[in-house]
Amino acid sequence: MNRFLNFLENHFMPVASKLGTQKHLQALRDGITLSMPMIIIGSFFLIIAFLPYFGDDPNRQYLITSEAIRAKLLIPQAATFGMMGLITAFGVAYRLAERYEIDAVTSGVIALCSFLIATPFATAFTPDGSKHTYTVTDVIPTAYMGSAGIFVAIVLGIFATEVFRWVLKKNIVIKMPDGVPPAVSKSFVALIPGFFVVTATWLVRLLIDYLHEIGATSASSLHDVVGAVLTEPLSALTGNLAGQIVVVFLISLFWIMGLHGDNIVGTIMSPIWLKATGDNAAAFAHHQAPSAIFTNEFYGSFVTIGGTGGTIALVLLFMLWSRSKQLKQLGKLAFPAGLFMINEPVIFGTPIVMNPLLFIPFFLAPIVNVIAAYIGMSTGLVAKTVAVVPWTTPPLVSGFLATGGHISGAIMQLISIALDLLLYLPFFKLWDKIKAREETEFTVNEPNKKAI
Amino acid sequence: MNILLCCAAGMSTSLLVTKMESYAKDQGLEGKIWAVSADDVKNHIDEAQVLLLGPQVRYLLSQFKKLGEEKGIPVDSINPVHYGMMNGAEVVKFALGLTK
Numbered sequence: 001m002n003r004f005l006n007f008l009e010n011h012f013m014p015v016a017s018k019l020g021t022q023k024h025l026q027a028l029r030d031g032i033t034l035s036m037p038m039i040i041i042g043s044f045f046l047i048i049a050f051l052p053y054f055g056d057d058p059n060r061q062y063l064i065t066s067e068a069i070r071a072k073l074l075i076p077q078a079a080t081f082g083m084m085g086l087i088t089a090f091g092v093a094y095r096l097a098e099r100y101e102i103d104a105v106t107s108g109v110i111a112l113c114s115f116l117i118a119t120p121f122a123t124a125f126t127p128d129g130s131k132h133t134y135t136v137t138d139v140i141p142t143a144y145m146g147s148a149g150i151f152v153a154i155v156l157g158i159f160a161t162e163v164f165r166w167v168l169k170k171n172i173v174i175k176m177p178d179g180v181p182p183a184v185s186k187s188f189v190a191l192i193p194g195f196f197v198v199t200a201t202w203l204v205r206l207l208i209d210y211l212h213e214i215g216a217t218s219a220s221s222l223h224d225v226v227g228a229v230l231t232e233p234l235s236a237l238t239g240n241l242a243g244q245i246v247v248v249f250l251i252s253l254f255w256i257m258g259l260h261g262d263n264i265v266g267t268i269m270s271p272i273w274l275k276a277t278g279d280n281a282a283a284f285a286h287h288q289a290p291s292a293i294f295t296n297e298f299y300g301s302f303v304t305i306g307g308t309g310g311t312i313a314l315v316l317l318f319m320l321w322s323r324s325k326q327l328k329q330l331g332k333l334a335f336p337a338g339l340f341m342i343n344e345p346v347i348f349g350t351p352i353v354m355n356p357l358l359f360i361p362f363f364l365a366p367i368v369n370v371i372a373a374y375i376g377m378s379t380g381l382v383a384k385t386v387a388v389v390p391w392t393t394p395p396l397v398s399g400f401l402a403t404g405g406h407i408s409g410a411i412m413q414l415i416s417i418a419l420d421l422l423l424y425l426p427f428f429k430l431w432d433k434i435k436a437r438e439e440t441e442f443t444v445n446e447p448n449k450k451a452i
Numbered sequence: 453m454n455i456l457l458c459c460a461a462g463m464s465t466s467l468l469v470t471k472m473e474s475y476a477k478d479q480g481l482e483g484k485i486w487a488v489s490a491d492d493v494k495n496h497i498d499e500a501q502v503l504l505l506g507p508q509v510r511y512l513l514s515q516f517k518k519l520g521e522e523k524g525i526p527v528d529s530i531n532p533v534h535y536g537m538m539n540g541a542e543v544v545k546f547a548l549g550l551t552k
Contacts, residue, residue: 016511030491258532260508263460333538337467344464344508348536353507392463 005354008257016259019267023099024158029267031091031157032274035084036388039274042081043387043401046281049073050386051405074285081388082142082285084278085149088271089115092157100165110194111160114201115153118222119144144223147278150271151231152223160197167193234272241374244294248303248366255308256362258353262308273299277388284386284404293377297385297402300341301409302373303366305395305416307343310365312395313420314358315346317428324435340392350431361427365420372416382408453483455547456496457530458516459506462489468530471540481544497523502547505529526550 019025049070051063064070093111097104123141126133144152172192176185208225211217219225237243247269254261273296280290306312315338318331327350334345352358376382383406389398395417396410403409455472457465465487472485488496490509493516497503502525505513510529520527528550534542 013511017514020509020511021515026491033491255508258507259511260460263509264511330537337464340463342464342467344459344506345467345536345538348507348532349538351532351536353532 005257008253012254012257012259016254016264019264024096025267027092027096027099027158027161028154029263029270030095031088031093031154032270034091034095035087038080038087039084039278039388040390042077042079043281043389045073045075045077046081046285047387047401047405049077050284054407077281077285078142081278081281082146084146084274085153086112086115086145088150089153089157092154093161096158096161097164100161102161102165102168106194107161107164110164110197111157114156114160114197115149116140117198117201117205118152118156119149120221143282146282147275148282149223150275150278152226154271155226155230156201156222159201163197163200164193167196172196231275235276238269238272239276239292239294241370244299244370244374245367248299248370249363251308252363252366255347256353256355256359258348262304269299270296274388277385280384280386281388290384290386293374293384295385296388297398298373298377300391301385301389301393301395301398301402302412302416303369304341305369305413305420306338307341307346308366309343309347309352309362310369310416310420311343311346311352311362312338313365313417314350314361314424314428315343316417316421317424318346318350322428322432322435324432325439327432327435339394341394342392355431357431358427361420361424365423368419368423369416372419373412376408376412376415382406382412385409453481453548453551454499454501455483455485455544456493456500456503457485457487457506458490458493458503459487459509460490462487462492464508465506468535468538468540468543471538472544473540475541475544479544485544494519497525501525502551503527504543504547507532507535 049062049064053060053063062070064073089111090108094104094108097107119141121140122135122137123139123143124133125136143149174185174188174192176188204222208217208219208222212220219228238247247265251261251265254264273294276292277295277297280292280295283290304310306315311334315331315334318327319335320331322328322331330345330349334343334349337343337345347353350358352362373382377384383403385402386404387402389401393401395413399409399411399413400407401409457469459465469485469487476483476485483501484499486496490505490512493503497519503516503520505516505528507529513527513529516527528546530543531546533539534546
């Protein structure tokens with residue numbers, strides 16, 4: 001077992017270090033983090049707008065019956081949650097520039113413009129009662145500004161900053177004749193990198209437009225290209241039950257070595273998961289049924305209940321039934337934190353880290369939670385997630401809110417906690433026995449030593 | 453002494469901060485103890501005399517050690533057992549030991 005643990009440590013630590021300190025991945029995570037408050041605020045309005053009606057009237061679906069009021073409530077949602085792509089383009093470029101120690105705000109603004117250059121200012125419009133669809137020009141299509149545009153935003157955010165950095169490194173400047181005040185030359189220096197980025201994105205756009213016009217490709221914009229080569233394969237790989245279980249397993253694997261698996265693996269998963277929640281929210285806001293099961297909230301609210309590993313169950317066992325004083329004390333310490341999804345105390349204090357006995361339920365509980373919630377949502381018994389809640393939202397509340405105010409979300413979490421309790425129970429009993437025995441031996445062997 | 457702690461989001465280390473503060477107060481130690489997220493360290497490190505990492509982000513240790521060298525302050529990761537039991541006293545002692 002020790003050899004196995006050493007093997008893990010030796011092989012995963014460098015991977016964790018690489019992934020955790022890779023500049024683009026860090027910028028990606030930080031950039032998305034920047035849009036999180038806006039996404040959560042937008043979710044709040046979305047939840048209110050579509051809060052289900054719990055009374056007797058079978059014809060009434062929502063608490064708010066007036067469509068006019070609902071439309072007003074969705075204004076902030078569309079401008080926050082609905083703009084996550086736009087915000088991400090700025091955020092990723094800004095954070096990456098910060099890591100390269102070049103002008104971050106300028107980078108962000110340049111990326112924002114390249115994102116808009118890559119997006120055709122046109123949208124399809126079908127008037128009521130008409131069979132003909134018209135293309136309306138001179139409008140920014142809101143669909144691409146949101147979750148649908150998030151991968152293009154990431155790609156261009158990185159692209160813009162990389163080109164910006166390249167130009168600065170090459171020191172491409174316009175030489176001014178003597179006699180021109182130095183401040184004037186400097187004002188041109190700042191223009192050049194932006195000019196390069198804008199031109200580069202523009203040329204890409206022209207190329208895609210040309211290929212589309214001559215019929216060489218069906219992709220009509222960079223959004224289609226990135227969708228085909230990046231978004232769809234990634235979503236296909238991870239947007240199913242097997243993919244989800246593999247991801248959850250990997251996250252647990254890092255944690256049992258005491259490494260923050262969510263931060264390491266989650267960085268790669270967050271745009272995919274967040275896009276899925278965003279797609280669901282967009283559908284929901286347009287009165288359509290949300291389709292994605294594996295979203296940011298599926299993982300955050302229905303898999304990691306009380307923290308990675310579904311440890312709220314273990315903490316409850318510690319608090320209520322442990323005979324070991326140390327575990328009881330740990331339970332009391334870890335419970336308030338666990339309620340808000342913080343579980344480092346239980347992971348390092350039990351410890352679960354490097355503890356082969358507790359590996360088993362720690363691996364199994366989240367996988368069981370994935371399967372249980374998948375069954376619940378795919379059969380339609382449990383509402384799918386449509387809103388982003390702060391990751392520190394306590395269980396039951398988070399299930400209720402993330403599903404757009406459905407009790408079925410809270411009940412699903414309750415069922416998963418019960419399953420996790422059963423799963424952890426035998427392992428808890430064994431560990432408690434070991435710990436309690438250690439404690440009695442300690443007092444027998446050292447009777448004069450005061451308990452700490 | 454100013455002790456800066458960091459973990460992924462600065463959440464669980466902030467729990468440790470309260471335990472460390474009460475020990476520091478008992479010992480009559482002066483200074484500031486605070487927790488931030490790993491991404492926020494660069495904005496706080498100038499105020500710190502020592503930087504401690506939660507064990508779950510120890511994969512960032514080499515990156516932060518480099519930063520610590522630039523700033524001339526010691527950087528290390530917290531003992532996982534002390535971390536798990538939120539043992540403020542031991543972590544303060546550890547920080548004091550690093551700066552000696």
